[in-house]
Amino acid sequence: MLRSNTLLRRLLFIWLSFAAVSITLGWLIFELSRQGADEQIRRERQLTAASCETLRIAATRAGLSADSGKINLSPQWVSGAQAVIDLTLRDRPGVEGGLWSMGSGVVAYAFPTYDGSGIKRDPPSAELERIESTSRRALDGKRSVTDVRPGLREAVIFSACPLEQNSALVAWTLSRVPTITGDALDRLVLAMALLLGFVLLSGSWLGWTLTRWSRGVHYLAGVLEQSRTQFDSSAPELAELSGLADLDRVTVALNDYSQRLAYAQRESARLSAELAQAEKLAALGELSAGLAHEIRNPLATIQMKAENALHAPQASRVARAESALLVVIEQTERINRLVSSLLALTQPFRVERQKVNIEEWLLERINAHADAAQRRQIELTLTIDPELPAHMNDRKLFDPSQMARAFDNLILNALAHVANGGRIETGARRRANGNLLLWVADDGPGVSDELRARLFNPFITGRPDGYGLGLALVREIVHAHGGNISLADSARGARFEMELTWPEC
DSSP states (O other), X not given: OOOSSOHHHHHHHHHHHHHHHHHHHHHHHHHHHTTSHHHHHHHHHHHHXXXXXXXXXXXXXXXXXXXXXXXXXXXXXXXXXXXXXXXHHTTSTTEEEEEEETTXXXXXXXXXXXXXXXXXXXXXXXGHXXXXXXXXXXXXXXXXXXXXXXXXXXXXXXXXXXXXXXXXXXXXXXXXXXXXXXXXXXXXXXXXXXXXXXXXXXXXXXXXXXXXXXXXXXXXXXXXXXXXXXXXXXXXXXXOOOSOHHHHHHHHHHHHHHHHHHHHHHHHHHHHHHHHHHHHHHHHHHHHHHHHHHHHHHHHHHHHHHHHHXXXXXXXXXXXXXXXXXXXXXXXXXXXXXXXHHHHHHSOOOOOOEEOOHHHHHHHHHHHTHHHHHXXXXXXXXXXXXXXXXXXXXXXXXXXXXXXXXXXXXXXXXXXXXXXXXXEEEEEEEOTTSOEEEEEEEOSSOOXXXXXXXXXXXXXXSXXXXXXXXXXXXXXXXXXXXXXXXXXXXXXXXXXXXXXOXXXX
């Protein structure tokens, strides 16, 4: 499984950073373009025209125009006109305005948002000519007129609106837009647009590179996965080069590794076959030696008894012959038991899991050996973990007959090694991993270190009268259930633990 912090992920993060920078630059360009000279003039033109129209309506409603077309320029009229202009333009920053008359020129003026102290009352002398020309055009055309006078430092916007009831009176407004700042913003927008183009070009190139990398890496991953799941002794599939120098170096290295791995696999298979054959021969030799030893002892006893009977005096020959025949029968039964045990060990076990009441099953196993333990005053105990779930009796735990053979062999093995008056403990509990654990422990002499490694092999025993097949049979039964048996560490004696998987149902 690939780690999350891969090169591809890092490159993808860089590409996403490019995308974020591009979006940010696009937004900045959009916002700055709204602050450029042309955009500022456009907005200010709309504001100036709207202010002029508002002033015209306010002046008309205030009765500043006369039906006769003549204007009474009394101080009261001028003060009233200036008040109307102040009220109309005080919420429009940078807009100044007034009233213009055909015969009198600018008759009223105010600049409510002037940066200086107080309200500016004197009209701008430099703009009077443009105010007059714009007002005349509006008056002649009976419509609103808006003009823009461009300049190096600023652009001046004029707007004139004739009043409805007096053709000789015109409302006008004026505003200024600094063009130096706007031009600087325009150049900044151009520079940022070029930067955005470079970022987009770089991001596109990186995205194209990422795509090629991704395809190449996924292709290599697919080849490696196929090699892992379908690898055999034949020549492995070699990955094709992608055209990317760095990735191709990895591809060449992987191809070389794949070929060397194929050779190593073939050598490993050959050596494994040879090792398996050697292990089979060694196991067969060990089994043959053990079997020969176990059969030779009874045969030697039979031969000795038969020879003694043949060479016995005539008077005691019959008695000697009867004694020899009894020994022959006894040793023949021993050989028969040995052969039966070998057959039981070599034949495959058919495990049929059944629902088992574990407590009743363990009590049956204890009761089967209670008399033998009682005759030797051996304490045989049973411990069942109370935390075992109550519904375990409804689960198919194991094959009760096969596991009975295994459990009985462990108890018999303990009885054979425990001295009179000793103690044997048996029990069952559920381990932390969920498996069922059955154990048999005794306080006998324990198992020597030289026997531990081969304890469950056939014909390995620490008793002179044993065959060494009991524990081997137990191991085969437990393995047939998918479990495991082990000699656990114990302060005294021997403790055998059988671990079986816990069934789902």
